[in-house]
Amino acid sequence: MKDITIGIDIGGTNTVFGFIDSNGKSWGEGTIPTQTRERFEDYLKDLFKAIDQTIRNSKEDLRVIGVGIGAPNGNYRTGTIDNAANLRWKGNLDLAKLIGEELKVPVKVTNDANAAALGERIFGGAKDMSDFMVITLGTGLGSGIVVNGDLLYGHDGFAGEVGHIIVRPGGRECGCGRRGCLETYVSATGVKRTAYKMLAKHLGESSLRDVPFNGLTAKMVADAANKGDLLAIEIFAYTGRMLGEALANVASVTSPKAIFFFGGLAKAGDLLFDPVREAMEKNILFLYKDKISLQASELGDDAAVLGASALIWNDKA
Amino acid sequence: MKDITIGIDIGGTNTVFGFIDSNGKSWGEGTIPTQTRERFEDYLKDLFKAIDQTIRNSKEDLRVIGVGIGAPNGNYRTGTIDNAANLRWKGNLDLAKLIGEELKVPVKVTNDANAAALGERIFGGAKDMSDFMVITLGTGLGSGIVVNGDLLYGHDGFAGEVGHIIVRPGGRECGCGRRGCLETYVSATGVKRTAYKMLAKHLGESSLRDVPFNGLTAKMVADAANKGDLLAIEIFAYTGRMLGEALANVASVTSPKAIFFFGGLAKAGDLLFDPVREAMEKNILFLYKDKISLQASELGDDAAVLGASALIWNDKA
Known part of the structure; x- marks a missing residue:
């Protein structure tokens, strides 16, 4: 049995x-x-x-x-x-x-x-941790927060909506009806929106200029960046900066030992995580400096x- | 015994x-x-x-x-x-x-x-609550967060520094060495700083124009507001707005049932809490709307x- x-x-x-x-x-x-x-x-x-x-x-x-x-x-x-x-x-x-x-x-x-x-x-990289966070990066940005060894559910069961922290008041329109939510910048969709912003702002050549908005994917931007497309690299730098700044703020609330990344956009790897790490450490309160490890999920x-x-x-x- | x-x-x-x-x-x-x-x-x-x-x-x-x-x-x-x-x-x-x-x-x-x-x-207004938050408003802004019935300590014991969430990147200098932390706006000191900003910005008469910076206290601003001083009222409206926007974001992380206020500045009462409530509800994710009660601490x-x-x-x- x-x-x-x-x-x-x-x-x-x-x-x-x-x-x-x-x-x-x-x-x-x-x-x-x-x-x-x-x-x-x-x-x-x-x-x-x-x-x-x-x-x-x-x-x-x-x-x-x-x-x-x-x-x-x-x-x-x-x-x-x-x-x-x-x-x-x-x-x-x-x-x-x-x-x-x-x-x-x-x-x-x-x-x-x-x-x-x-x-x-239970099965992945947080086996010995009682305080950590998982960020899922897909079409949107989801989060699961573990504190004191248990999930942070909040009084109504709906805690942990880090994707809906407003990081730019009055910023990008969000599906939730508000503006400037983190996931409008940091998600596969956010990367796409940033791509078009950068294409409008800068003059530099980029393979992305040949792709219509509805045909563009975050993976195409990642591929372009990995081939050295400067505009694509800047798109990921911007995305990472937004996420790093937000995580520095979330750390002031929950003080996690590690933050794990999961989902399609997380496959961009260091292209995304290097600027996340840099922006997080630059903006974080001294109490938490150099304490939080950022890593890819160990689950397949x-x-x-x-x-x-x-x-x-x-x-x- | x-x-x-x-x-x-x-x-x-x-x-x-x-x-x-x-x-x-x-x-x-x-x-x-x-x-x-x-x-x-x-x-x-x-x-x-x-x-x-x-x-x-x-x-x-x-x-x-x-x-x-x-x-x-x-x-x-x-x-x-x-x-x-x-x-x-x-x-x-x-x-x-x-x-x-x-x-x-x-x-x-x-x-x-x-x-x-x-x-x-244990002894105050949160006796039946397992998810809530206390904000202490004194010289700075402190926070204690209870989730799943226990304090949120974080992996290192230092979670719950809501006063050091950066709400205005590049904003006011903070004692922590960074800029734009919530407590540089929302605290007795923050009220004082806002008072001087408003005195510089607006032309209107105010009793506060006769007080030197080092002589001004948040209580003097509250007293002036209660006597109908329009500039003083605007100072509290601004302070409350900053706090309400920040609490809307913190709610996306911890989803508290109530937020209690404690400390010297909390004695300003509705002068402060009315704009806090208004800004929080205006900026909060729909999931949490009209769910969070804001109240004064019941401890003496x-x-x-x-x-x-x-x-x-x-x-x-």
Whole structure:
């Protein structure tokens, strides 16, 4: 009999699940489409069926001891998904309750950045750390903050929205309805916006001048920078500076031992992290100087499922 | 036999202690000067003597179960005072160790803002709250942040320096060596600096034009505002706006249920809090809108000693 937790990552397109043991080893996994069903309950039925089949197909005798879920707007305090913009089902979805009733085990829900942070703590580079932060750099900027060894949820379950710190009052329009949020500068989308700003501001030649706005990706900017395109390098320097300044401020609140980076944009590596480090150290309060390590996440592509399963393993640690 | 904890507040001028029971009732108190002794050990001997005499003088049979201390640069993780600018003894002072050896009970140390936050949780307005923040508004701006029911110390014991968030890059010079920190705008000193900025900027008459810079106090500005002095009112509006914008950002990190204000400048009341509330709600992410209550601390003038003693009572709660 092998004790496993089910880690579930609910994305806008697919829902991926995996059976994860206490060492982070996977004993089976599966994927179903997230949004083909009109009713949320029917989607869950599909999910239960896929999980059940995967358990039956396993050669090992698996015992499920809990379910951890990373979901957009997943609320740890209530176990619900609250008004997720990129899911078809509106209102507050009783996710933890419905899954718990079916599978008869503890169910925990949080958002993907929080799950990534717990995954880093249980299975990744933060194993010995009780105070650190994970920044996910994708279309937006997400954050999961661990303090005193546990996730910082806040009174309502929605703490850790570092991407929505206003870093430039009156600055770039943000999807949240305000202006100047960090993620409008530091994210794949932010890099794209900065690219166009720089193309307008400077005269220098750049391969990016041949790409229409809707065709441009952060990866194209990174590739150009790695080939020595000066404008592309300046775009990443600017992005890194904005992030470094913001992290210096966040450090004054939470004083983390390390900050881990995860997600598509994080693959730019030192192109991004060198200016982040420089700006953070330049702007940080003397108390925190040279204390915070910036590093890439040690979790691989299955980080979302590992992180979700860590919601349960963290309680057993 | 009455179980009490000793709460000690180490200030630049005086050290105040009190014997506090689990209900926050004081069973004796005393004061000694902080900095008359050249050697830190001699200061502690004076303190032990004063404590011992106060215990002997008590009619009640008191049993000391622990000592909590609020001190400048008090480090919870190490129990030391680290390089406090306003104390004569330099380096790291082994406060918890030395007191523990003498009194043979657990000793905990933190800074005064953290102590105030725990005091609010154990004896004040935050009794049922596990996620809130206390802002102390004096010469500077201090903060104590409680999350998941415990103080946010950070990996090094120095988390919660909200006064040193940079809110205006390149802005006012701060005692920390950087520029644009929140406390250069929001503190008694910040109010004074804003007063002079406004006197320079505007032409309107104001009673403040008759006061030299070194003679001006935040209280004089508050008094003028309460008498209808338009310039003084604008000074508080500006100060409140700066604080409200900063708190909207901090909310994105910690999502507190309430923010309590404490200290001399907090006595300005709605003159300050109305613009804080307005600016915070105007700038906050929709997730947190209309959720955070701003209120005055419910602790009185003995807050520092109560808060220090709460370091011990919090562990028993």
